[in-house]
Amino acid sequence: MTTTPSHEGHEAGSWAAPPNGEYGVVVGNCQAESVRLVLNSDELRLVRVPPVFELDAAGAARLHELVSGASILIAQPVKDDYHDLPLGTRQLAASLPPSGRTVTFPVVRYAGLYPFQAALHVPGVEETPPIVAYHDVRTLAEAAGAPVRTRLDRDAVQAEAAASLAELRRREEPLDVGVSDVFARPHFELVRTVNHPGNEVILAIGARVLRALGRDGEPIDPGRPLLNSVHAPREDWVIDAWGLDDDPDPSWSVDGRSVDPAEVREAHLEWYRRHPQFVLGAVERLRPTFERWRR
Template sequence: MSIPDRPTVMVIGNCQADVYRDLLRTSDEVRVVDVRPVYEMTAEDIPDLHADLARTDVLIVQPVRDDYRDLPLGHRQFAARLRASATIILVPVLRYAGLHPYQVLVRPPRDRSLVPPVAPYHDLRTLVAAATGDLSVLDSAPTPEQATAAARESVEALRVREQAHGTLVASDLLEGYPRWHTINHPDRGTLATVFDRIVERVPAGLLSDPPRIGDREPLGATRAPVEHAVERALGLIGRGADPDDATGGARGGEWLVDGAPVPSREIVEAHLAWYAATPDVVEEGLRRHSARIELLGLR
């Protein structure tokens, strides 16, 4: 097959999808189309996106609701722009709170790109402390029952999303407590297995020599510490720790943020100050994650 005749692949999604796209770029067997993340697209992007979709042979996409941000950016709307012969592979957005039960994402309606300083993740204890003024909640640790319940909840939530959207299955990969870096940054083992399952769904012969993820951690630049209480509850102490993980294991341990160590206490203080100036973020966090807050006994 000559270079111009290579099948065209488009990958649309978040940072996890970026990993799959980067892997495919290393293959000489396909041509990968570069597109912006959906949350960055504007109306000006639509004509070029539609033209690229019309020439795409394989679309790998995470589920996106129709008319996302009042634009035709839903995965079904993408699929409608493909040729009849094209293949669409739906890949779930992976979330896993088993190792980090207090860690959440909050997208305030007024600005869904708004993230807290230093580390772009919210801790439910810090949100509750900001809302109530009770700083003692910052020292909360999960009971074994709470930690295992949070892990089970992550698996079940992903399974529900897979079934609702008809994506390929990845929820089974969470049942063994994989050593993720944060709630949405999987370890390389998880990413490699999901990519293998994507390759299984591409047309036969399209990738005769699929790329491999290698030994590096594609999403490991930012890593949250795993607390001792969680490790004990899940039976992880002394089992399969990442030798490159310098984040520590206690509440007072260190994060790794863009490759640099940052004490957890510094992040808590920065977030409390930021919440004081953005109370709507606190309100949205408490509303959106009320069930997790109750499960973890924070109120």
């Protein structure tokens, strides 16, 4: 199998189906494009499409048209009428030809290595915070007037990991492909942030998609790190909790630039002051996490 080069995000000028022969489509969030990258080959031609959160009505119509000519739909689960558009996995699968195949794989989130981090959306707040679009529960709790601990002990770190894995298992249970077992022995190459898996995870998903399709061969490592634009801090107490050999790195890495976490904290506190409705919604969404951080 040979892959075609790509970048982390979606490039303009995609959507084009091959001029002849069978092709497939991979649909989902930013993880979907990485899965497409490791599977795309002369034997399994996969069309690049934007992540679903970027699509408007015209894009949704174009995606259905593309799927209607595909033999394979490889998809992360998307609820029906996502963003009031017919972008649900079931809705897209209904556009496949009668002989078409659908294989589903999970949206990967794992907090065991970044138990202080959350990636979430609060309805009514479309803007994202500056510098990094991730929330530190310690900063968020401070903004809410209910400060929590600055670090967790070993048992608490592993409790966060267990809660994260339980949710991943719940989400992947009805799907064709699972990946939660890959996190049995946590290490930093597995995830760069809570929702940006590394190549090891993407390749595992790719291999399992191929098996689900009944195809031989293996996915291809593209020779560069995928989903690599943002790396969260590697805190010493997390490293100690898992007995890892890594050196701590308290800084964020954003597009190759080291960013002081204090800079992120101050920018986010100011953003929370301007978006109190986000703080209220986030605290409600993250209530179990905050409870574990207060113990």
